[in-house]
Amino acid sequence: MKLIFEASRQGRGCSLLPACDVPVYALDAAAGRKNPPRLPEVAEIDLIRHYSALAKRAYGVNDGFYPLGSCTMKYNPKINEEIASLPGFTRIHPLQPLAMSQGCLEVLKLAEGYLCEITGMDAMTLQPAAGAHGELTGMLLIKAFHQSRKDTKRTKIIVPDSAHGTNPASAAMAGFDVVSIPSTEEGMVDVAKLREAVGDDTAGLMLTNPNTVGLFDKNILEITEIIHKAGGLNYYDGANLNAIMGKARPGDMGFDVVHINLHKTFATPHGGGGPGSGPVGCKAPLAVFMPGAPIREAACWADTGDQELEIIKRAAAEQAEGTAPPPKNDEEKEIQKAAKELLARLQQAAGPELEFGPVSPLSIGSVRAFYGNFLVVVKALTYILTLGKEGIPEASENAVLNANYLMSKVKDLYPVAYGKHCMHEFVVTLEALKKETGISAMDIAKGLLDFGIHPPTMYFPLIVHEALMLEPTETESRETLDEAAEMLRKLHEIAKTDPDILHAAPVTTTVQRLDEVGAARHPKLHYAFPE
Amino acid sequence: MNYPKELFYMKSHEWVKFLDDATALVGISDHAQDALGDLVFVNLPQAEDAVTAGESFADVESVKAVSDVYSPVTGTIAEINEALLDSPELLNQDPYGAWMIKVVNVTDHADLLSAEDYEKMIAEEA
Amino acid sequence: MGNYIPSTAGERQAMLEAIGFDSMEALFKAQIPEKILLDQPLDLPSGLSEKEVRSVMEAIAAKNHAFRTIFRGAGAYHHYIPSMVKSVVSNETLLTAYTPYQAEISQGILQSIFEYQTMICELTGMDAANASVYDGASAAAEATAMCRERKRTKVLVSAAVNPQVIRTIRTYCWGAGAAVVLLPAKDGVTDWQAMEQLADGETACLYVQHPNFYGLLEDVETAVRLTHQAGAKLIMGVNPIAQAILKTPAAYDADIVVGEGQPLGMPLSFGGPYLGFMACKQDMVRKLPGRIVGETTDREGKRAFVLTLQAREQHIRREKASSSLCSNQALCALTASVYMSAMGPQGMAEAARQSMSKAHYAAAQISAIPGYELKFSGEFFHEFVTKSPIPPEEILERLECEDMLGGYPLQGDLEGCILWCCTEMNTKSEIDQLVNVLKEVAEQ
Numbered sequence A: 001m002k003l004i005f006e007a008s009r010q011g012r013g014c015s016l017l018p019a020c021d022v023p024v025y026a027l028d029a030a031a032g033r034k035n036p037p038r039l040p041e042v043a044e045i046d047l048i049r050h051y052s053a054l055a056k057r058a059y060g061v062n063d064g065f066y067p068l069g070s071c072t073m074k075y076n077p078k079i080n081e082e083i084a085s086l087p088g089f090t091r092i093h094p095l096q097p098l099a100m101s102q103g104c105l106e107v108l109k110l111a112e113g114y115l116c117e118i119t120g121m122d123a124m125t126l127q128p129a130a131g132a133h134g135e136l137t138g139m140l141l142i143k144a145f146h147q148s149r150k151d152t153k154r155t156k157i158i159v160p161d162s163a164h165g166t167n168p169a170s171a172a173m174a175g176f177d178v179v180s181i182p183s184t185e186e187g188m189v190d191v192a193k194l195r196e197a198v199g200d201d202t203a204g205l206m207l208t209n210p211n212t213v214g215l216f217d218k219n220i221l222e223i224t225e226i227i228h229k230a231g232g233l234n235y236y237d238g239a240n241l242n243a244i245m246g247k248a249r250p251g252d253m254g255f256d257v258v259h260i261n262l263h264k265t266f267a268t269p270h271g272g273g274g275p276g277s278g279p280v281g282c283k284a285p286l287a288v289f290m291p292g293a294p295i296r297e298a299a300c301w302a303d304t305g306d307q308e309l310e311i312i313k314r315a316a317a318e319q320a321e322g323t324a325p326p327p328k329n330d331e332e333k334e335i336q337k338a339a340k341e342l343l344a345r346l347q348q349a350a351g352p353e354l355e356f357g358p359v360s361p362l363s364i365g366s367v368r369a370f371y372g373n374f375l376v377v378v379k380a381l382t383y384i385l386t387l388g389k390e391g392i393p394e395a396s397e398n399a400v401l402n403a404n405y406l407m408s409k410v411k412d413l414y415p416v417a418y419g420k421h422c423m424h425e426f427v428v429t430l431e432a433l434k435k436e437t438g439i440s441a442m443d444i445a446k447g448l449l450d451f452g453i454h455p456p457t458m459y460f461p462l463i464v465h466e467a468l469m470l471e472p473t474e475t476e477s478r479e480t481l482d483e484a485a486e487m488l489r490k491l492h493e494i495a496k497t498d499p500d501i502l503h504a505a506p507v508t509t510t511v512q513r514l515d516e517v518g519a520a521r522h523p524k525l526h527y528a529f530p531e
Numbered sequence B: 001m002n003y004p005k006e007l008f009y010m011k012s013h014e015w016v017k018f019l020d021d022a023t024a025l026v027g028i029s030d031h032a033q034d035a036l037g038d039l040v041f042v043n044l045p046q047a048e049d050a051v052t053a054g055e056s057f058a059d060v061e062s063v064k065a066v067s068d069v070y071s072p073v074t075g076t077i078a079e080i081n082e083a084l085l086d087s088p089e090l091l092n093q094d095p096y097g098a099w100m101i102k103v104v105n106v107t108d109h110a111d112l113l114s115a116e117d118y119e120k121m122i123a124e125e126a
Numbered sequence C: 001m002g003n004y005i006p007s008t009a010g011e012r013q014a015m016l017e018a019i020g021f022d023s024m025e026a027l028f029k030a031q032i033p034e035k036i037l038l039d040q041p042l043d044l045p046s047g048l049s050e051k052e053v054r055s056v057m058e059a060i061a062a063k064n065h066a067f068r069t070i071f072r073g074a075g076a077y078h079h080y081i082p083s084m085v086k087s088v089v090s091n092e093t094l095l096t097a098y099t100p101y102q103a104e105i106s107q108g109i110l111q112s113i114f115e116y117q118t119m120i121c122e123l124t125g126m127d128a129a130n131a132s133v134y135d136g137a138s139a140a141a142e143a144t145a146m147c148r149e150r151k152r153t154k155v156l157v158s159a160a161v162n163p164q165v166i167r168t169i170r171t172y173c174w175g176a177g178a179a180v181v182l183l184p185a186k187d188g189v190t191d192w193q194a195m196e197q198l199a200d201g202e203t204a205c206l207y208v209q210h211p212n213f214y215g216l217l218e219d220v221e222t223a224v225r226l227t228h229q230a231g232a233k234l235i236m237g238v239n240p241i242a243q244a245i246l247k248t249p250a251a252y253d254a255d256i257v258v259g260e261g262q263p264l265g266m267p268l269s270f271g272g273p274y275l276g277f278m279a280c281k282q283d284m285v286r287k288l289p290g291r292i293v294g295e296t297t298d299r300e301g302k303r304a305f306v307l308t309l310q311a312r313e314q315h316i317r318r319e320k321a322s323s324s325l326c327s328n329q330a331l332c333a334l335t336a337s338v339y340m341s342a343m344g345p346q347g348m349a350e351a352a353r354q355s356m357s358k359a360h361y362a363a364a365q366i367s368a369i370p371g372y373e374l375k376f377s378g379e380f381f382h383e384f385v386t387k388s389p390i391p392p393e394e395i396l397e398r399l400e401c402e403d404m405l406g407g408y409p410l411q412g413d414l415e416g417c418i419l420w421c422c423t424e425m426n427t428k429s430e431i432d433q434l435v436n437v438l439k440e441v442a443e444q
């Protein structure tokens, strides 16, 4: 199919802006560009058809099963999109007066509170834009914590060898050395090795639990205690939170800092790669290091020490609640009148109810501009309110149920890397199949493309050879899982009987397997315009 | 697989060719290039950088992996093979012609294997 | 109470039995130590039906006020968004896909990113762009990391850069152990005299914003000359709309270009999601963070697109990767592509020219009011700073009564000054009304 630049015709365009109604300002030519950018010149119909054609050559959750392990490709509810497109959210300038942004602050405050409760943390920042951004933020919190105690020899972050690549990379960005520790034969953290690895140079540990092979580490309390005893802090990678929401909390497992992926666990769409949102929560002693300004109830409600004002405020509160007694004397009448005025002022946005407090002097600063991927937070909040305290654990229960169900239907053919049961995802190894038939994890994945579903995550975690990682999520029905299991079984059979089919797969897609070596050796990273 | 007799090898699959007592060429073995698959990029150090026997001085990239390359000798880099920057495939096509660095003032070397011992080691690993 | 689980209670029970459990409790108890399992429900409100949640969220949105007229920018800009943009980015498939790991079924996403990279290269004149990063501020911070080498770690930043960007660069550099030194500003633009002393053999890069935080055009030629003289890299922060008419960073010989892509079709949205774009010269391509899409062919020789140069990235290079970036802002990059395609080169230039012309008209009118003057005399794009003896709060509150969001009140040395912004959204009559209100306030 054509690139949009190839569909461009000089002189075409769309009528979007009116003529300029002020004198046109002439920029000094030296400051101006010589040639216009070669952006597409297309009519509206050209543009719309172009992107429709692109969409037909893509695959989303709404097109079918997407068991991409570690990514939690659950269904993204429509109501969330509609709420996030309300002008009351989209048309709000991030620097407009807070009195006129109370709804935005309320979204942030509610989301912070609910996410604290779900993770067992004391404070939350919504600034980070994705999981890896949250990891960086969390690592910086840990660094700030040790520095504030002048404990500068703590330069090492311990990361299990099964960790996602973002973990060591984020730790390194925060200036830490990464110490990798091996996993046991059961796929868990090797506690003995961990004990050997810790010392007075340990800054902390990064872990996801359930881990990247889909197992809940039974020794978790022992593990986090080893780190604490050594003087380090525990960081929880929340990529796998969908397994335990409402069932268990990182904050109760000894973790001090967590990130959450709203685009995974809280059902916000992945957008072809983003935007996500990676809120970071921490325990109280770390809150002073958080980025950005904390949201709080406006100071006008806080105790001012001014007795007269306090009496009026109390009266105003009573009025607001409708519990104000009738005034007994003139003085009380005066107080009630003043209270009424105060209340009116507050209610008419003369004084905001929520505000940003001062940035802590110990804050790590900012990891981006403004307050985070706000509209993503709006979607996640809508989701949390919809599910509520009943629906949230139910989501995790069914995510775990679906994963175990799918695993049980394929594990005789696809050996599970570790464990008898799994949490919300599981990892199979095709090492034996590859030895026997030459068919690799990649070949099976490509075969699935011809069956019309999205393949699982391939070759992750690195500790499992020929790995496929399947995460069905709770929003898939039993039939979908049955069908996927059938496909996997069928592919296994083909691998044994007619492996060439799989070497050639996919054949039903718009393109076949690509020359990735050529792409990397001689990178062509933009369209080559005809000269 | 081909392991020229006049070269010495490291267990981590680099080769070294001594041009004289204090000058050496360094590259990766035929076995290494085969195991790594099609190489797409080489990160080379700069001339005048120091290298230390047993320490990584470069890395080579395939599409889905990156591997460190370790120096068999201690010395100073006199020259890098710039042709590899544009054509990493040379490492696959001609691993012994495609040297990566030329080291001068060689003062030390790591544990090195003869071609025969290296070949034996690989046979045992397989 | 809502949930999005299709299976019925009966189906769940049957599935539980199929895996050898009689209850969910048993399934969890088999794997999570009892000590850790919660013994009571979370302290959250009860779930809501869609109808209820809609009214709750609508009520929250109603507590915000969307201004009729906006004269404020300072890092978030109110531009016209063509209807086509929303239509395309709400497409079910494009919205619910993820990173195109499986190229054969993701050609649409990959091609859209390739087109986006091309458009960013066209705007900036640079050789290569990545698929997006979190926002403009983190793009700036990531760019400084691209320039750091063993012996060069110091990062110079102009004091006339958006303060949020400075703060983000500081935070990232603090993590990496790199020093950040501010280059002072004079008359609203960077004071290049200080550069002679501050740039040295340890300097990795200079970050300059053009137009800068005060809307002023910088002397980029001098910036490039002094930076390159010191053997360091020049990073330019640009406004993508201005770039439709301003001299390209490539023509200035900048090494890296970054910016906040929000003006390219993204609503204000209280600060996000926005779009960090990054582009660089050929010799730095392998230092770019994040995803990059390249053109290649499939087995049959058909043109196709694929994620490439992946060995730079965290999933392969792990702790040696220069960035941990994984999920990015792909849908925002798509938004920007659709915006730029809809506007075309003429439309983009028109939006830029109108923004600039209206800002100059407003600046002239405001500075003609007795008591108001322009704080700086340099050439500007679509933002400018005024000074007046009247406290900004007074002016801004008065404007709010007219449903106008006035300029941004500056702090610090510029306390008492206001940073105004005009775009093609502001009609002449709105600007005239603004000027009238300012006059009234001045006369009181």
Ligand SMILES: Cc1ncc(COP(=O)(O)O)c(C=O)c1O
Pocket: A070, A071, A130, A131, A132, A133, A164, A166, A167, A208, A212, A237, A239, A240, A261, A276, A278, C325, C326, C327
């Ligand atoms: C285990 C794990 N950790 C961290 C991340 C990084 O999250 P994000 O892509 O949101 O940056 C991922 C996501 O892919 C993951 O699977």
